Amino acid sequence: MKIVFDFGAVLFRWHPPSFLARVWAHRAADEVEGAALAKDLFQDYRGDWGAFDQGLIDASTTADRIHARTGWPREEIVAVMDAVPSELKLIEGTAALIQELKAQGHALHFLSNMPEPYADYLEQTFPLKDWFVSGVFSGRVKQSKPSREIFDLALEQFGARPEEVFFLDDHPANIAAAKALGWQAHLFTTPELAREDLTRRGLLPA
Known part of the structure; x- marks a missing residue:
């Protein structure tokens, strides 16, 4: 086998609600708010992040697309993406x-x-x-x-x-x-x- x-x-x-509450504390005061943010950021691993998962776009393009879609400051999005290894x-x-x-x-x-x-x-x-x-x-x-x-x-x-x-x-x-x-x-x-x-x-x- x-x-x-x-x-x-x-x-x-890999637990996005607690991850975002940790690295984006100014946006997510707790895991409930972190879960809501995760839906917008990761889009259930479809959309922008899904394309990143599939290697169809690079990290920089992913940050650009999330920024354009959400209006969140690009540098904050990059900071979250850079923090992912610390979650793993x-x-x-x-x-x-x-x-x-x-x-x-x-x-x-x-x-x-x-x-x-x-x-x-x-x-x-x-x-x-x-x-x-x-x-x-x-x-x-x-x-x-x-x-x-x-x-x-x-x-x-x-x-x-x-x-x-x-x-x-x-x-x-x-x-x-x-x-x-x-x-x-x-x-x-x-x-x-x-x-x-x-x-x-x-x-x-x-």
């Missing part, structure tokens, strides 16, 4: 799960919607090549989840058939897309619940 990890909110912290802290429970799965002999891969600058940061900061046999970043293949194209590209990259893959992702739409293509999948909420599911499926020892 090839086990495939999403990155944001699965292996690395390792989720230790998932890192431990990776080590357990590797010890059981499973081949691990990743499939992540990630703009190229942040993909570069993760590769330079964390031992991805030690953890994963291979992986796909959306920003480098110009496709993003939940489109079928990126799942097909991933299977080719992983050298796998759909039924040979177990996928962990935190977005219901991505899980639904994977299952529709014949992948086994788990909607990730916590490392502990993911471990329970992997154990039930016989991928980790009880």
Whole structure:
């Protein structure tokens, strides 16, 4: 079985409401206000940020487009974009799960919607090549989840058939897309619940 990890909110912290409340405290006094801002900034990873995710526009163009669309000062938008790496802290429970799965002999891969600058940061900061046999970043293949194209590209990259893959992702739409293509999948909420599911499926020892 090839086990495939999403990155944001699965292996690395990604919680826009608290992130924006932290880095844009003058605009978001708490996570409720941060969540409202996140809808405007990230547009549910469609629009401007979706194009950035797919590598169709660069960071500078993304900032230009968000500024034109929202009227927020461009320098504030750039400051938020520059702060994203500080949000991407390792989720230790998932890192431990990776080590357990590797010890059981499973081949691990990743499939992540990630703009190229942040993909570069993760590769330079964390031992991805030690953890994963291979992986796909959306920003480098110009496709993003939940489109079928990126799942097909991933299977080719992983050298796998759909039924040979177990996928962990935190977005219901991505899980639904994977299952529709014949992948086994788990909607990730916590490392502990993911471990329970992997154990039930016989991928980790009880």
